[in-house]
Amino acid sequence: MDLMLAGKSVFVAAASKGLGKAVALEYAKEGARVTIASRSLEQLAQTRDEIRARTGVEAAIIQMDVLNGDEIRHAIQSTAAAGNGLDVLVANAGGPQGGYFSDMEDSDWMGGFELSLLSTIRLIREALPYLKSAGGGRIVNLASTSIKQPIDGLILSNVFRAGVQALTKSLASELAQDGTLINTIAPGRIATDRIAELDRKKAADQQRSFEDIQADAIRQIPLGRLGTPEEFAKHVVFYGSFANTYVTGQSLLVDGGMVKGL
Numbered sequence: 643m644d645l646m647l648a649g650k651s652v653f654v655a656a657a658s659k660g661l662g663k664a665v666a667l668e669y670a671k672e673g674a675r676v677t678i679a680s681r682s683l684e685q686l687a688q689t690r691d692e693i694r695a696r697t698g699v700e701a702a703i704i705q706m707d708v709l710n711g712d713e714i715r716h717a718i719q720s721t722a723a724a725g726n727g728l729d730v731l732v733a734n735a736g737g738p739q740g741g742y743f744s745d746m747e748d749s750d751w752m753g754g755f756e757l758s759l760l761s762t763i764r765l766i767r768e769a770l771p772y773l774k775s776a777g778g779g780r781i782v783n784l785a786s787t788s789i790k791q792p793i794d795g796l797i798l799s800n801v802f803r804a805g806v807q808a809l810t811k812s813l814a815s816e817l818a819q820d821g822t823l824i825n826t827i828a829p830g831r832i833a834t835d836r837i838a839e840l841d842r843k844k845a846a847d848q849q850r851s852f853e854d855i856q857a858d859a860i861r862q863i864p865l866g867r868l869g870t871p872e873e874f875a876k877h878v879v880f881y882g883s884f885a886n887t888y889v890t891g892q893s894l895l896v897d898g899g900m901v902k903g904l
Contacts, residue, residue: 646884648673651725653718655708655765656734658685660834661784664871665732667692668879670699674730677721679706708735708761718768728772730882733765734784737836738798740843746797754798759805766813770822778821782882783810785828789893791901795844803828807893814891823890825881830897831859833868864899 652669656662657678666678670693678693678701680686686703693701702724706717722728738754762783773779785803787793792800810826817824831837838852845855860867874896880886881894895901 643885645672645880647730647879650674650729650884651677651721651727652730652732652882653677653679653721653728653769654732654734655679655706655761656736657732658682658689660736660836661829661832661871661874662732662734663689663692664875665734665784665878666701667696668872668875669730669882670697670701672879672883673699675699675702675725677702677704677717677725679704679717681705681707708765709756711764714761714764715768718765718772722772727776728769728779729776729884730780730782731765731769731773732782732784732878732882733762735761737786737796738802740795740799740840741797742795743797750798754802758799758802759809762806762809766809766824770817773822774820778823780882780884780886781813781817781822781824782878783807783824783826784878785826785893787828787830787895787897787901789826789828790895790903796840810893811891818890823881823886825886825889825891826893827874827878827881828893828895828897829869829874830895830900831863831868832874832896833870837868862900863897867898869896869898 652674654666657666658680666676669676683705690701690703704717706713783806785806788800788803789807807826841855845852
């Protein structure tokens, strides 16, 4: 299938590692002009080199902290200037800290809001004029299966990731008149450093082994394994492509069947 991404300008936030990196690599495979952003220039350079080696595409890199509105504005403006506009935005950020309601102070709630929801709002706000100028673009917000089923011990993610999908649904009708489609893609247990970090914390809290915690989690997945970043990225790239012409405002769980809700 031709995803009609060749030559399109794509911006991927938090793309130096993990799911963002996998998404950027998949866009490069489709011939897009990819810009990747994160806080670490060193990690960005390594990811750029890997993308070049695997696809032949020279990704642009921009240092950007998703907690900094000025840096987001600069990154989007620079991407549009260098790439003759902007066609696709992938709004992504690292997950907020784990913990329960009783663990959280006001500063934790504010941090979770700024990282998981406000960063998405800012990225979209800065990107929209360029997407509109392009005749209608694509926005994909990365979230978590917590938008459909709360995850124990991740109260901040449960609250603010749900806000991301509320934003997606609200914007779908507003943006449709300009031809821009927006969707949320929600990973379940994908084999990333983030999942390993959460499992190690859970193992320490419960005084159990990391392997036992992972085995318990895998038993809850009908497909019987963790997903791969590459599997997840393929879904992001389709919904954030111009082969997608009629799906907007939706959420897709990439979770191997883990969430049981309808």
